[in-house]
Amino acid sequence: MRIKWVECAALSVMAALSVMTGGGSWFLALALGVTLLKCLLIPTYHSTDFEVHRNWLAITHSLPISQWYYEATSEWTLDYPPFFAWFEYALSHVAKYFDQEMLNVHNLNYSSSRTLLFQRFSVIFTDALFVYAVHECCKCVDGKKACKELTEKPKFILSVLLLWNFGLLIVDHIHFQYNGFLFGLMLLSIARLFQKRHMEGAFLFAVLLHFKHIYLYVAPAYGIYLLRSYCFTANKPDGSIRWNSFSFVRLISLGLTVFLVSALSLGPFLALNQLPQVFSRLFPFKRGLCHAYWAPNFWAVYNALDKVLSVIGLNDKWFGSAVPTHSPSLGDSLGHPHLHPDCHIGPRGFLRCLILCALSSFMFGWHVHEKAILLAILPMSLLSVGKAGDASIFLILSTTGHYSLFPLLFTAPELPIKILLMLLFTIYSISSLKTLFRKEKPLFNWMETFYLLGLGPLEVFCEFVFPFTSWKLKYPFIPLLLTSVYCAVGITYAWFKLYVSVFTDPPVGKTKKQ
Amino acid sequence: MFGDYEAQRHWQEITFNLPIKQWYFNSSDNNLQYWGLDYPPLTAYHSLLCAYVAQFINPDWIALHSSRGYESQAHKLFMRATVLIADLLIYIPAVVLHCCCLKEISTKKKIANALCILLYPGLILIDYGHFQIMYNSVSLGLALWGVLGVSCDWDLLGSLAFCLAVNYKQMELYHSLPFFCFLLGKCFKKGLKGKGFVLFVKLAGTVVASFTLCWLPFFTERAQALQVLRRLFPVDRGLFEDKVANIWCSVSVFLKIKDILPHHVQIIVSFCLTLLSLLPACVKLTLQPSPKGFRFTLVSCALSFFLFSFQVHEKSILLVSLPVCLVLSEIPFMSTWFLLVSTFSMLPLLLKDDLLMPSVVTTMAFFIACATSFSIFEKTSEEELRLKSFSVSVRKHLPRFTFLPRIIQHLFIISVITMVLLTLMTVTLDPPQKLPDLFSVLVSSVSCLNFLFFLVYFNIIVMWDSKDGRNQKKIH
Numbered sequence: 001m002r003i004k005w006v007e008c009a010a011l012s013v014m015a016a017l018s019v020m021t022g023g024g025s026w027f028l029a030l031a032l033g034v035t036l037l038k039c040l041l042i043p044t045y046h047s048t049d050f051e052v053h054r055n056w057l058a059i060t061h062s063l064p065i066s067q068w069y070y071e072a073t074s075e076w077t078l079d080y081p082p083f084f085a086w087f088e089y090a091l092s093h094v095a096k097y098f099d100q101e102m103l104n105v106h107n108l109n110y111s112s113s114r115t116l117l118f119q120r121f122s123v124i125f126t127d128a129l130f131v132y133a134v135h136e137c138c139k140c141v142d143g144k145k146a147c148k149e150l151t152e153k154p155k156f157i158l159s160v161l162l163l164w165n166f167g168l169l170i171v172d173h174i175h176f177q178y179n180g181f182l183f184g185l186m187l188l189s190i191a192r193l194f195q196k197r198h199m200e201g202a203f204l205f206a207v208l209l210h211f212k213h214i215y216l217y218v219a220p221a222y223g224i225y226l227l228r229s230y231c232f233t234a235n236k237p238d239g240s241i242r243w244n245s246f247s248f249v250r251l252i253s254l255g256l257t258v259f260l261v262s263a264l265s266l267g268p269f270l271a272l273n274q275l276p277q278v279f280s281r282l283f284p285f286k287r288g289l290c291h292a293y294w295a296p297n298f299w300a301v302y303n304a305l306d307k308v309l310s311v312i313g314l315n316d317k318w319f320g321s322a323v324p325t326h327s328p329s330l331g332d333s334l335g336h337p338h339l340h341p342d343c344h345i346g347p348r349g350f351l352r353c354l355i356l357c358a359l360s361s362f363m364f365g366w367h368v369h370e371k372a373i374l375l376a377i378l379p380m381s382l383l384s385v386g387k388a389g390d391a392s393i394f395l396i397l398s399t400t401g402h403y404s405l406f407p408l409l410f411t412a413p414e415l416p417i418k419i420l421l422m423l424l425f426t427i428y429s430i431s432s433l434k435t436l437f438r439k440e441k442p443l444f445n446w447m448e449t450f451y452l453l454g455l456g457p458l459e460v461f462c463e464f465v466f467p468f469t470s471w472k473l474k475y476p477f478i479p480l481l482l483t484s485v486y487c488a489v490g491i492t493y494a495w496f497k498l499y500v501s502v503f504t505d506p507p508v509g510k511t512k513k514q
Numbered sequence: 515m516f517g518d519y520e521a522q523r524h525w526q527e528i529t530f531n532l533p534i535k536q537w538y539f540n541s542s543d544n545n546l547q548y549w550g551l552d553y554p555p556l557t558a559y560h561s562l563l564c565a566y567v568a569q570f571i572n573p574d575w576i577a578l579h580s581s582r583g584y585e586s587q588a589h590k591l592f593m594r595a596t597v598l599i600a601d602l603l604i605y606i607p608a609v610v611l612h613c614c615c616l617k618e619i620s621t622k623k624k625i626a627n628a629l630c631i632l633l634y635p636g637l638i639l640i641d642y643g644h645f646q647i648m649y650n651s652v653s654l655g656l657a658l659w660g661v662l663g664v665s666c667d668w669d670l671l672g673s674l675a676f677c678l679a680v681n682y683k684q685m686e687l688y689h690s691l692p693f694f695c696f697l698l699g700k701c702f703k704k705g706l707k708g709k710g711f712v713l714f715v716k717l718a719g720t721v722v723a724s725f726t727l728c729w730l731p732f733f734t735e736r737a738q739a740l741q742v743l744r745r746l747f748p749v750d751r752g753l754f755e756d757k758v759a760n761i762w763c764s765v766s767v768f769l770k771i772k773d774i775l776p777h778h779v780q781i782i783v784s785f786c787l788t789l790l791s792l793l794p795a796c797v798k799l800t801l802q803p804s805p806k807g808f809r810f811t812l813v814s815c816a817l818s819f820f821l822f823s824f825q826v827h828e829k830s831i832l833l834v835s836l837p838v839c840l841v842l843s844e845i846p847f848m849s850t851w852f853l854l855v856s857t858f859s860m861l862p863l864l865l866k867d868d869l870l871m872p873s874v875v876t877t878m879a880f881f882i883a884c885a886t887s888f889s890i891f892e893k894t895s896e897e898e899l900r901l902k903s904f905s906v907s908v909r910k911h912l913p914r915f916t917f918l919p920r921i922i923q924h925l926f927i928i929s930v931i932t933m934v935l936l937t938l939m940t941v942t943l944d945p946p947q948k949l950p951d952l953f954s955v956l957v958s959s960v961s962c963l964n965f966l967f968f969l970v971y972f973n974i975i976v977m978w979d980s981k982d983g984r985n986q987k988k989i990h
Contacts, residue, residue, distance in 0.1 A: 026886065029882055029886045032878075032882055033879060033882060033883075036875045036876075036878055036879045036882075037879075039871060039875045040871075040872060040875050040876075042871065149622070151622070411587075412587050412588055412591045413587060413590065413591055415591070416591075416594070416595070416598065
């Protein structure tokens, strides 16, 4: 009976909201619509991440803080920063009303229907922060072209691209993760920087870092931008730095904010002398260059080449051994294009550099998970409704990025869902951006069109043809290999185009007022 | 426990493994008590086609006798895929074409209209729900093609499509009278001697030909045809089964009709009442055939059949919902209200299949889609409810009759609140021991009251409609 009460309560709240949308607020209608879709996805397949989070609920609820980063009954040990642990702790206090058993550390792989319901609803509920962040981002997108038609306004398109983002939907609400509210924090901090509320933006990003340290990839962009645009309070008329306008006060206040947040997060563990253990959990360098499934980055191409060459018979031993030890620094150096001063003119330049950092880290990083592509896709949506060039890069990046997430959902019942949602999102994004930029040159050249269309036959081959062939037993990894390499081509191409656009596009804002 | 899912799988088994002559007969291989075939031959042929595909993928799914109760993830995917493919080939193109042919509205509104129709919760839940696999979309889609054909003056194709629909599910006969009256009216208009007569003969020929084609294997022996008919129209069963939002079921709460009247009298009474309630609209349609009148008459006839007819199943409300979806663009407020009530009337069935969450979610999605696409709460004036000419006629006798829209708005609010409350009660509370069926009876009675109101409303629109339509066109 209790489940039904909760269901009824949640659905009554949504019903009340839906009556309000009858009054015509399109944003609320979009948010509610996607929430309803998320409710429908509750009974779908979930990955081991479900057990991971259940385990963390159990750890934070049943054990004292000193044990959190030492507990290892389950293989899914706590490997996110302390704020996330506190978040799970807060959730566990609600969880105990659903099912007390899930909070037992020894109940490995416990997944009763109430547990499922609680976990799924917690993701849906925390997405409220993401919705708010999208709302703030829409305020930063100006509709220069006076469009009377609602569906052609950049705000509307951006809302759909963010709220109904296919990658976020399947990773969060099927595969099961808590990326929604984390990306909400990131988008909110970006929005604050656009709105010139730098301190808030810095604070929000510092908080975000202590929720999930993967966002360290984009920390340099924040650092350099805040230094450039906030600490140096004025520009010369041509836009370059006025060195004598440096404000120590601002620098110190930024540093203090970051320091205080870190103190709040890591302080207790510093007091317990557990910092080395915490860091070893957060940065497990022993794991290896590539994940179980290869993220479609540079290393995937490298690995594929290696494999092909070894199958042919040319064993390039020297090729394989030299690279891994140097890769973190390789990733770092290639991922930091912010040395060019022009790329920091204004918040748009910052956003471009953020995306480039995220994408470069994805391309060359250590033990990258394919879900990290979302780190580049979501901020890119903000740029895509601004310029036609960015729109075309976004479309290539998002389509190939989203397709590369397909192997995450490998079960049969999810096949129609993922294909349908992917088609809907891709068709909508392409058609709406084409309509928005119809007065400029076409978004894709023939090569790009051909590449994107090639995703269709690839999917048909991997999911429908290959399982019935004889190669399935001999070379079962072929679909993954093909998907990974094909998407790596697209993502590399998008990365390259973005890189070029940072350095060749005229710096925005030299003549405009900031 | 198994439900319609197992029925469909069983029919694939029967049609694949047994010769045609044994499909409808009771035999050692074909136990009619265990989900016997009780739809017309076209359903059987469709099952046969699906069975061939199943044989190619995994013969275990349709092995005779040994595959009873078979359920696996792959099989579920296969069955759902067959429904989806049937949907994509028949129902969805019909809806899209219907919305494209709508006049006097912008492209965006057409797309919104198509979206709202496709989001109708009833059809989605019944066809794709947990243990339901019904292929309603095939028969409704064929009927929709029929409506389209006949409205666009492609009478032969339209009647062919409708005959196929009737041969797929016999419940489509609910729609047959309006089709007949509309086409008859067209023949009359063209003149009984000359073009009208030619059209009449052509239509009769098309109908006879399509029926013959479908029933050909069963015409070899008289016993065959009779047995099929007996399976399709089980007149031995009784006035109603279970709790359905029907007049008979609601009246039997107070007056046990099943016990009072003998069997054949029940049939006659239901037949007469049905005929009486749909006669005015059909006569009007014959005398003044128009596509708009046709659609409204479809609604009122189907609703009359649903309320007064024999052996009505809860799912038959879909036959009324389809024509209402067609008039969604003309009276959005009332249509949305009706479609919400129709989904609500199926609540006991949906709860039995554990579909509470999907049904509430799809209902809300549908409501949001309609509310934002049509701004239904602003369109509640007399003119927009198509009640202008009726109110004008009434005002000739009662000058103060101006409060009709307000009454309707209040009724809407009361109806929605009642539905929400009943849903909450059914889901959270246990019924008292003495009245175990309390909530299903309440749901069906409330829905029945709503449907009676809609019957009156749609009949009013049909009877007072034609002058209204012409005047509106002049204003625009």
